[in-house]
Amino acid sequence: MEVNHQTAGRNETMSVSFLLNGEHIQLNVSPVARAVDLIRGELDQTGTKISCGIGRCGACSILVNEKLMVSCLLLAYQLDGTSVTTIEGLSSQDEIHPIQKAFLEEGGFQCGYCTPGMVLATKYLLDSNAEPDQHAIQEALSGNLCRCTGYGGIIRSVRCATSNQEGVR
Amino acid sequence: MKKNIRPDGKEKVTGRLKYLTDLAFPNMLYGKILRSPYPHARILSISTDKAKQLPGVQAVITHKDVPGLNGFGIVRPDQPVLCKDIVRYVGDAVAAVAADSIEIASRALELIDVQYEPLPVLDSPEKALEASAPLLHPDGNVLHRASFQKGDIEAEFSKCTTVVEETYHVPRQLHAYMETEGGVIVPEKGGGLTVYVGTQHGFKDRFQLSRILGVSEADIRIVSSPMGGSFGGKDELNIQPYGALLAIATGKPVKIHQTRQESMRSSIKRHPMMITMKTGVDRAGKLRAHQTTIVADTGAYATLGPAILDFAVEHTCGPYLIPAVKTNGVSIFTNNGVSGEFRGFGGNQITFALEGQIDRLAAAIGIDGIDMRRRNIRNEHDLGPLGQRIAETNGASDVLQSAAAVYAEKKRLLSNQDPWKRIGTGMAITMHGGGLGFGRLDPAGGRLSLKEDGEIEISFGFEEAGQGILGVIEAITTEQLGCAKEDISIVIGDTSLVPSSGSTTASRGTSMVWHSLQRLKKPFLQKLLARAAGIMGMKEEQLSIGPGGIWQNGECRLSFRELVSEQEPIIISTQFDFPVSPDPIDSAHFLYTYSGVVAQVEVDLLTGRINVGELHQSISAGPVVNEMGYLGQIEGGGVMAIGYTLMEDVIMADGHYVTENLDSYLIPGIKDVPFDLQMKAIESLPEEDHHGPRGVGEIGTVAVAPAIANAIWDAIGLRVSQLPVKPEAVLKSTKERGVLHGSQSSNSGAK
Numbered sequence: 051m052e053v054n055h056q057t058a059g060r061n062e063t064m065s066v067s068f069l070l071n072g073e074h075i076q077l078n079v080s081p082v083a084r085a086v087d088l089i090r091g092e093l094d095q096t097g098t099k100i101s102c103g104i105g106r107c108g109a110c111s112i113l114v115n116e117k118l119m120v121s122c123l124l125l126a127y128q129l130d131g132t133s134v135t136t137i138e139g140l141s142s143q144d145e146i147h148p149i150q151k152a153f154l155e156e157g158g159f160q161c162g163y164c165t166p167g168m169v170l171a172t173k174y175l176l177d178s179n180a181e182p183d184q185h186a187i188q189e190a191l192s193g194n195l196c197r198c199t200g201y202g203g204i205i206r207s208v209r210c211a212t213s214n215q216e217g218v219r
Numbered sequence: 220m221k222k223n224i225r226p227d228g229k230e231k232v233t234g235r236l237k238y239l240t241d242l243a244f245p246n247m248l249y250g251k252i253l254r255s256p257y258p259h260a261r262i263l264s265i266s267t268d269k270a271k272q273l274p275g276v277q278a279v280i281t282h283k284d285v286p287g288l289n290g291f292g293i294v295r296p297d298q299p300v301l302c303k304d305i306v307r308y309v310g311d312a313v314a315a316v317a318a319d320s321i322e323i324a325s326r327a328l329e330l331i332d333v334q335y336e337p338l339p340v341l342d343s344p345e346k347a348l349e350a351s352a353p354l355l356h357p358d359g360n361v362l363h364r365a366s367f368q369k370g371d372i373e374a375e376f377s378k379c380t381t382v383v384e385e386t387y388h389v390p391r392q393l394h395a396y397m398e399t400e401g402g403v404i405v406p407e408k409g410g411g412l413t414v415y416v417g418t419q420h421g422f423k424d425r426f427q428l429s430r431i432l433g434v435s436e437a438d439i440r441i442v443s444s445p446m447g448g449s450f451g452g453k454d455e456l457n458i459q460p461y462g463a464l465l466a467i468a469t470g471k472p473v474k475i476h477q478t479r480q481e482s483m484r485s486s487i488k489r490h491p492m493m494i495t496m497k498t499g500v501d502r503a504g505k506l507r508a509h510q511t512t513i514v515a516d517t518g519a520y521a522t523l524g525p526a527i528l529d530f531a532v533e534h535t536c537g538p539y540l541i542p543a544v545k546t547n548g549v550s551i552f553t554n555n556g557v558s559g560e561f562r563g564f565g566g567n568q569i570t571f572a573l574e575g576q577i578d579r580l581a582a583a584i585g586i587d588g589i590d591m592r593r594r595n596i597r598n599e600h601d602l603g604p605l606g607q608r609i610a611e612t613n614g615a616s617d618v619l620q621s622a623a624a625v626y627a628e629k630k631r632l633l634s635n636q637d638p639w640k641r642i643g644t645g646m647a648i649t650m651h652g653g654g655l656g657f658g659r660l661d662p663a664g665g666r667l668s669l670k671e672d673g674e675i676e677i678s679f680g681f682e683e684a685g686q687g688i689l690g691v692i693e694a695i696t697t698e699q700l701g702c703a704k705e706d707i708s709i710v711i712g713d714t715s716l717v718p719s720s721g722s723t724t725a726s727r728g729t730s731m732v733w734h735s736l737q738r739l740k741k742p743f744l745q746k747l748l749a750r751a752a753g754i755m756g757m758k759e760e761q762l763s764i765g766p767g768g769i770w771q772n773g774e775c776r777l778s779f780r781e782l783v784s785e786q787e788p789i790i791i792s793t794q795f796d797f798p799v800s801p802d803p804i805d806s807a808h809f810l811y812t813y814s815g816v817v818a819q820v821e822v823d824l825l826t827g828r829i830n831v832g833e834l835h836q837s838i839s840a841g842p843v844v845n846e847m848g849y850l851g852q853i854e855g856g857g858v859m860a861i862g863y864t865l866m867e868d869v870i871m872a873d874g875h876y877v878t879e880n881l882d883s884y885l886i887p888g889i890k891d892v893p894f895d896l897q898m899k900a901i902e903s904l905p906e907e908d909h910h911g912p913r914g915v916g917e918i919g920t921v922a923v924a925p926a927i928a929n930a931i932w933d934a935i936g937l938r939v940s941q942l943p944v945k946p947e948a949v950l951k952s953t954k955e956r957g958v959l960h961g962s963q964s965s966n967s968g969a970k
Contacts, residue, residue: 103478103880106881109397140233141233146232146233150232154232157848160686161445162227162236163398191889192888195397195888197394197450199854200851200856200857200858202855205895
């Protein structure tokens with residue numbers, strides 16, 4: 051039997067259910083839909099950005115079961131049964147996350163397009179390493195590209211977030 | 220210096236800010252653009268029938284569907300919106316589709332049948348200048364020539380004791396803004412069109428689109444801000460014409476957001492240049508003669524190519540006094556993409572070559588590079604590089620002095636190294652013109668209003684691309700008026716709401732905001748105080764503006780809201796031109812900024828890899844408006860230039876892009892840059908200077924490459940004349956000269 055890979059699955063859908071920033075989501079998706087398109091499109095969470103589309107730049111980073119992942123290389127159905135945190139899930143209308151506060155006060159952004167990914171990558175780092183050294187910071191953020199800051203402001207933000215975190219404990 | 224949090228900061232760190240590519244509208248369609256598979260070809264036929272029949276396709280357009288001028292370009296509209304008979308690069312658009320989904324639009328592109336007859340590909344300026352080369356444009360393959368001459372070049376060369384000649388090659392650089400081009404174009408109910416697409420000059424886009432669509436400018440509204448980066452790259456039109464034509468054809472909102480590959484293929488890039496310099500010094504180490512030829516590959520269309528070449532010619536001598544100068548530049552059409560405006564605007568290319576010459580000459584006559592520069596540096600009262608009077612500052616010698624001190628310190632602190640590594644330190648300086656230059660239309664302006672709700676609104680026709688113009692506007696407005704940031708609202712980036720301020724380019728934003736406030740402040744405050752005096756029954760002299768409203772005797776007595784209640788809003792506008800030299804020399808600049816860069820590199824002799832361990836920039840650009848914004852521009856510019864020096868090259872083969880995405884076109888990641896970038900702002904200006912803070916959008920990118928090149932020479936004795944410096948070039952050079960197994964003083968052989 052000849053299968054047309056171009057059109058296979060175009061009209062089929064799959065049911066997925068997952069937690070998005072604590073909220074239960076259940077919907078049908080195309081088996082070939084990318085997670086990033088579902089999040090930015092149907093779910094209208096546009097804090098998750100899209101830039102290279104090949105997993106190099108980290109602009110589309112999200113946390114899946116608290117692990118940092120690029121949503122351009124995940125298919126939407128792969129979110130089934132997971133708990134997803136996007137940048138929108140880090141803050142409420144009244145209160146911003148201490149890492150976001152650090153980026154704000156230390157100038158860890160300019161155009162802001164890489165910022166959601168940077169903030170989530172920083173969260174992923176600090177969740178597992180409360181006192182990251184230079185090497186750990188470089189390692190943790192090496193999957194996220196920024197074209198504006200030269201990383202100076204981002205590094206100061208991560209350091210500030212680290213010391214704020216120490217103060218809390 | 221103030222460390223202000225940017226007004227757009229909270230929205231950015233929380234991900235709540237809606238970029239124009241994040242927008243969605245009811246009944247929105249998705250657009251895709253069909254671009255040429257050939258770098259140069261004749262179009263024999265275009266058939267869109269099959270594509271139109273695909274379910275979900277709402278419109279397919281070709282050149283036949285362009286009602287107005289089928290062309291665009293800031294300087295001259297030589298780039299077809301949709302090609303009719305010839306394609307001149309692989310980004311040339313031939314058709315566009317609007318469909319119910321991106322998938323259907325993509326499928327429809329595959330169903331458009333275009334027959335081409337391939338033509339010879341001019342993939343280098345040399346080929347384009349051959350007598351047998353086909354002409355890419357009616358006037359031939361030369362876009363522009365620019366030259367400058369002063370003194371008797373031959374006579375001065377004859378007085379030189381040492382002459383150095385070198386040819387420098389600099390690459391095609393991608394802006395690599397993280398947000399690729401895109402947005403939504405919406406047909407409005409009452410007629411007219413709203414274009415939600417980022418650009419650096421909304422009114423210019425409106426003008427260009429009006430010409431293409433055959434629609435009056437009044438019927439087009441451009442919402443052009445915010446953007447996820449631009450760096451010059453979104454100054455020219457990109458997807459706007461296609462989105463607009465499709466929106467008109469379908470009567471529905473059309474979204475186009477280019478993928479990175481589509482962006483790489485169609486976007487403008489920094490001009491690759493081949494620069495040959497012959498420079499001579501006399502016995503006293505004084506520069507006497509400097510002869511330069513510049514050949515720029517401008518690609519298929521003009522955009523701002525002519526102005527970029529003019530800028531490179533102007534900056535050929537940098538901040539040095541040279542009695543005889545002869546410069547000839549030519550910008551050549553090829554089938555290689557399109558080169559255009561990019562942060563630094565030709566200055567980066569020419570400064571790499573010029574500073575390379577200075578270092579080579581210093582080594583040749585046995586003095587150090589700083590001494591060489593001191594002997595030739597311009598002073599406060601010297602004329603500008605084209606012989607024009609410029610705004611006088613001591614910037615050049617200030618940054619040289621600062622960089623010299625940093626250089627000495629970095630040299631002293633050299634640490635021990637692995638035997639297979641070499642550390643080197645280098646420096647370079649530059650001066651860089653702001654604004655568009657003499658003889659170019661360069662209007663600016665702004666508007667200050669006390670609105671009915673008591674809010675002070677400050678508005679400009681500028682765009683926020685990430686550079687921090689919002690923070691600059693907030694800082695300057697509150698400082699000049701004396702009010703609090705809570706008292707003001709800032710309006711930019713929407714042609715239906717803002718006055719014309721000129722382009723958000725050429726490091727002009729900060730300057731023009733400050734100049735505008737100088738003009739707006741007095742009449743605005745006078746009106747406010749006169750009205751307050753009337754209401755309060757007091758004399759104007761007793762009152763002042765402060766946070767919240769009108770102050771008297773150290774207390775706020777009347778709020779801005781009370782001031783405007785039941786009375787007319789107060790509106791003050793200003794229009795003026797960017798300051799230019801009193802000397803009518805075409806394209807000459809008047810306001811310059813200066814930088815002195817020190818770089819330290821570590822070269823791994825086993826891998827050829829170069830690591831920039833330190834980067835220190837001393838900047839002279841007048842007072843700092845917003846510390847974080849200024850620092851960010853210089854640090855970010857510096858790292859972008861590290862990429863230019865060591866990593867970045869948009870490789871083309873036979874007119875096709877080889878590097879198609881960020882996996883093969885590498886920009887610096889966090890591991891590729893110094894962990895502690897350093898910057899010193901020299902804020903002083905002469906007392907009589909009345910031009911205030913200068914913009915720093917570009918200066919941080921300009922002199923980094925030659926400083927790194929100089930450091931590489933210091934480390935391993937390799938004289939860099941081609942960027943980016945690849946590990947292969949390092950290994951070839953060090954192996955040939957036996958650097959790894961030779962003496963520690965690796966550059967001794969090169970002297």
